[in-house]
Amino acid sequence: MSSDQPTYAPAQDAATLQRTWSDPPGLVGWFSAINHKTISLRFMITTFVFFLAGGVLALLMRLQLARPDNRLVSPDLYNQLFTMHGSTMMFLFAVPVMQAVAMYLVPLMIGARSVAFPRMNAFAYWIFTFGGLMLYAAFFLDIGPDVGWFAYAPLSGPQFSPGKRVDFWAQMITFTELAALMEAVILITTILKMRAPGMSLNRMPLFVWTMLVTSFMVLFAMPAVMLASTALITDRLVGTHFYNPAEGGDVVLWQHLFWFFGHPEVYLIFIPPLGFISSIIATFARRPVVAYPAMVLALIATAFFAFGLWVHHMFAANLPELGKTFFTAASLVIAIPTAVQIFCWIATLWSGHIAWRTPLLFVLAFFVILLLGGLTGLMLASVSLDTQLHDTFFVVAHLHYVLLGGAVFPLFGAFYYWFPKFTGRMLDERLGRWNFWLFFIGFNVAFFPMHLLGLEGMPRRIYTYPKALDWGALNLTATVGALTIGVSVLLFIVNVLRSRRHGAPAGADPWQAGTLEWSVASPPPASNFEQVPVVHGRYPLWLPPGTPDRVTGLTSEHREVLITSVVDAAPDHRLWLPSSSPWPFLCAVAVTILFIGSIFTPWAMVWAAVPVAATATVWFWPKRHMTAVRSASEVPP
């Protein structure tokens, strides 16, 4: 694709590109935005707001549990609190935030000007947001779901949960899973077909690998929960009996379907941060990560095994013993790929030169917290031990060690690392260190005592406990820790708000990192790359430039991108991406009306299909003159 005849002068080209790829201004323009960076920033902020909301719910629970026989929160509100907290953190924060960050970074890391299907990206964002808002609207009207984030049948069925509470929960699943599936399709297509020439699969940054693996997992995991929740909705709405044992249904079916999704979901949350860690450790240890092929294979192995251990959530149900041993073995085996990655990172640090900055601190917390969470996971993998530990505070401790240590700490590290790229300014280091240490100490104070509480017999999801059981002191400790985490997160918000305006200017590459996102200005221009780079190795910015070093011949007048081959990223053809449009937003509104309407009447599926069809039709309607221009630009072979 490299040509000897440059078609435009670079300065003029940059201005043209900026005009071509920018979203229109104004209010309508705001709703028409489809640039992947704009959508991704909104997505990140939305998920972060949900994270804060989920955190406030958690603090309320901790205040209620701070002392025995407390009457601060009623049982009904408490049940809503833990249901909303779990559902928020799993469905509205942890999974989507990873996709949101990836939507920003993946095109920049692979040398692409956009994600594939940018309008679908905007549509997915709006669908996600509306689903989350619906759930919180229900909660603020005191009709929030109250059957746990896992919504076990038959408690969640029509007989034991009359009213609309569970319907809001189940429909929230529909919204968020739809968004997650679309984001997965976009990421897979972007990664496999839009990499800069020369970026063969074995040169892809490890973060891009994690997102590719995660997106494929989404394709297999999400349909299970959509099936499960749809069957629940039809049980509740039109009287089917999927989960009614009296009519030949089966309550354990729900558990199988839910955990067939639910366990891989943990890895949907956990795998992208492995990519954050690989990026950050390579940059701050000043060397490539040890054993790239082993790292990639470990990711794929993790994804594969993740689908083989859902039954370890059901060891207390009556399942055949021999089958359980299989799932014990699978649950133990999945520790191996993670161990390989941990060893490779330690080896990278061991043989590197360390730059001691805040992003690295957050990532290093992984090695203590996730490790402990992983080891308690081995305890839960054993059938016999699990019968004691299952559904106790030990599991609460375990899952927070895994999810905060494995995902939230690296995610905060990632924010500190890429914030300069998002905004052009550095986050404050001193506040960053306070943020980190308060979080790290608060986290351990909050969650370590829960291991002991679980062993001392405290079950999960109880709004109160009697004084006689002596759980008061440890619970109070946990509450103090939780409040410390709250203070730490406030510091983070202060840091972000201050640094956004007054932080030190970052420049294109503040960390002297090796991957392509650092080759463009901070924040990046609308088209990401003025000229699409050609890649010659795994860390393009660290390697001496090769020839050819850039792609020429793409027009700046239209949103033209280069499509490359799946394995070798050899140039294949040019493609015009669609322009900004308000119709994805309007279509998302129509779909929202359909989903929410169908909570109240099955007929919404019929009448609300009309606006959905209408908006989607306008969205996809081809423009005659664009087709003509596009055809004229084709070069006959």
Add this chain to the structure above:
Amino acid sequence: MAATPLRYLAGIAGACCAGTVLAGAPGQNALRAAGIQAEHIGWLWNLTLGLCALVFAAVVGAFLLALWRAPKDGAGRPPDLASLTRPERGIHRAVAWATGTCVVLLLLLLGADVVTSRALADLPLRNAVNIELIGHQWWWEARYRHADTSRNFTTANELHIPVGRPVVITLASNDVIHSLWIPNLQGKRDLIPGRTTLLRLRADRAGVYRGQCAEFCGLQHALMALEVTAEPDAAYEAWAAHQRQPAPPPDSDTARRGQQVFLGGTCMMCHTIQGTSAQGRLGPDLTHLAGRRTLAAGTLPNNRGYLSGWIADPHALKEGVNMPANQLPPDDLHALVSYLETLK
């Protein structure tokens, strides 16, 4: 950085050892085994905890050593790209050895798990006590089963079991999923509507052990407990023989009046008192109510004050229960409580 969790881990190990030493103290604690099944699991816990503590120490040690050892001059330094051209055999070998060690330890854990599962399944069941335990929102119905069906009896929210004899509990549910967990005696097992499951246990030390529902079952999941009294065989048999007796006829005027209140009002529609016409099945069997230690599924002490309060307005004490409030004239309530107190 790792010091805090390490100290905690030491703490957990300490708590665990204390658990084995102080075993037998009443309560609700998985580390204080009072029966063979919980002891088997406790053994596996000790082994797993030991191995995991070792691995944790080794990995955090290697991690801290790496941080300590690596020069801290990375800021602004050009990257070291030597590894891209020259394979790092030493490092790869170290990673491979560490991974191999993990595989061996995991196999050890798997073996220990299988051995423990076998041991749990090997509980001899000769001369077992059979109990059918049915979960309700939010209380426990216990039906003691005997080969001679005339020796069956029903109680609620409280089990008595003989020390040293196996107990086979058949678990069922008529509403939602519950889970029986008596941590001092055995791991938990779900009560699933539409299925029956079995839990086998044996208490080896006399004492009172508290159990609690472990699967979220709705509004008052937190207040669904039961007490298990493990006592010598003779004491157990005496208790069981007493439970088989119908309720004694009321022996005073107040109690007789109370019985009339019970049988003439709505109480009998939900509750059974053997030896009377009250045969309701929706609520707990009250034949020997006064012999129980607690009210409302392990929630309240069983005394006159709480019993009166419970009858008058159960929702003030346990919001959302199925029992309705009873607006009885004070004399009737007094008589009713007096009658119930005779149901020893």
